[in-house]
Amino acid sequence: MSEQTIALIGNPNVGKTVVFNALTGSKAHVANWPGVTVEKKTGKMDNITVVDLPGTYSLTATAIDDLIARNYILEDSPQLVIDILDATNLERNLYLGLLLKEINVSVIFVLNMMDIVRKKKIQIDLKKLEKYLKSPVISTAAINDEGISDLKKLIKQELKSSSLKDDRVLYDEEIESRITQIKDILTKYDQFQKDDNLRWISIKILEKDEKVFEKIREIPDGEKIIGDIEKLVKKEDRILLASARYSYISEIIKNCYKSPRNHFSVSGFLDQFFLDKYLGIPIFLVILWAMFEFTFQVATPFMSLIELIQEKLGVLIINLLGESLLSSFLVDGLINGFGSIIIFLPNIFLMFLVLSFLEDSGYLSRAAFVMDRFMYKLGLHGRSFVSLILGFGCNIPAIMSARSIESEKDRLVTIMINQNISCSARLPVYILIAGVVWRENAGGIVFSLYLLGIIVGISMALILQKFVLKSERSLFLLELGDYRFPTVKYTVIHMWERGREFLKKAGKIILVTVIILWFLQVFPLGSSPNESYLYTFGKFIQPIFSPLHFGVIAVIGIIFGFIAKEVVISAFALMLGVSESLPSLGPTIFMEFGSSPVIAYSFLVFILLYTPCVAALGTIYQETGSKKWTIFSVLYGLGLAYFMAFLVQLIGGVYF
């Protein structure tokens, strides 16, 4: 038997992910759709491949998620499409269902959330629904695994007898005659005679679908065909079609769906507080603060534990093997490398624990609603706000969280400017240097760095959108669904998936970088710190930094900073031969900057603005799936850091 493929589709938040996991046993392969930052998940249900399409409301040519979904169905021809619907919100959900019925493909409709349907005492006549939709309809409460085994059976059965019967859904006469008109014109041309999606193409032509027009232009006779059909298309046809579909849906709802009126809505009640004119923003800020507190309070002991284990393991190995090249490789290369990866896990896990809780409960869309106005000015979406704020903790989960942002442009901008948000790992460097140089004013200096990061981030958001990502402002469409109580199981699954992806993709990059740096630092064998390849390399590139008055040691600090920003301090300690715990380290570093506060400050600005760490870089690569954007982020970070550090020295009067 040949390879069989089915695709899952549905509006956002209908429980598609839960159904996917239930069908495939959550052993998903995660990648990106070619050329875009939209996640593509595939899994296996026995020997059937299951593809998870992006959550969409419609199949227009203007939204990237819509396009991915429809291109997949049209071009990769899955044998079966499973449309998941939120049965508590059937009216809007059925719209996508009808769009699918316009395509020549077998569909199964899955009414999910049946547990809530029962709780709300909604009655749905599945048999009648099947008649209207002319496709099998089945109900599930995926969260409790209810109906999943029946769904599996139905899928296998449909795959066996996937003969397309007369299963078209027809709209009212007026619109049908328009569709037929277009179809009649198309069938005059050879190219379309064998096309089994003529109905779909005709409908899209009436809707003036850009991509379909583009396709027609490409074929010979294309211009002529367009000339013929364009006369038949009216401006209001889009409205006519949307209305025709919704009026068919109204008829379905009238006959198959009974919902008791005026029941008390918990969500409505909660939103009176969460979205209140005066309380909305304070509540959001408190939740945000609680999230940080929770993450860092809980993460800190774990991180100390990881450091402790790393240290003890190092001592153990040195005791066992003695000081040798091998033990140095094991301790400073391998263990340090793995340590640099694992140290991020507490942050990632905990932040995503809270984030998936907020997301699944429905609060995160409220946060986007409350904060959208502020992001709108930057050309971004309310969703970007949370993602950017998380960067103050750690840029890595922050960058990963950008995935929930709908528009590709917004997502890329949010990922790119995240590195300008000063994460907590940079703070120790600020504190050490600022503490020595400005003493009691150090607080103000540190604050100015945070502020600078925000200002630069905002400017970059505007600049990127003006020159690099020039697409239109994305349409803000936000559904505020009912609040739900998140289940422990899926909160933990989400958290685990994020951690695992980080380990798999970003982990490799970190490990390799740490080992390379170890090599450069240790070789040639037996050399002292300022004879190593690293020192030679630092000396080699130092002239680039001469205009900034950074010496070799500062440059080496910057190189080490790629591993993680707090490592900059250790690098100074190592190179200057001062123990990290000694209070004289700070003053010695300050002397490296010629005891000039301006140069010291410009160094801190440099630390603030260049690549946060290889882990962040690995995450950018993992999320964008693009080498181009990853390299861009390094260059943009370095370039900006250099420029701003220079500017600081210029304004600070170093050159006069």
Place this chain on the structure above:
Amino acid sequence: MILLSELKIGEIGIIKKVDSDLHRLLEMGLIPGSEIKLIRKAPVGDPFEFEIKNYSLSLRKEECQKIEVEIRE
């Protein structure tokens, strides 16, 4: 007829005119004849939350200014 952005909180409008360029909004149910109720505005006055087709949808003022409604008495 007024703009959708001029609806007051709690008022229900019947959509009269939507620009066909707003295709995605049409497909979300904002078609002529649909009832739409303004539930609330965000704390800073934008975006707006509406009830339409039995679900809750928020839109920015910018888009609301492209849609005309008639207040349902």
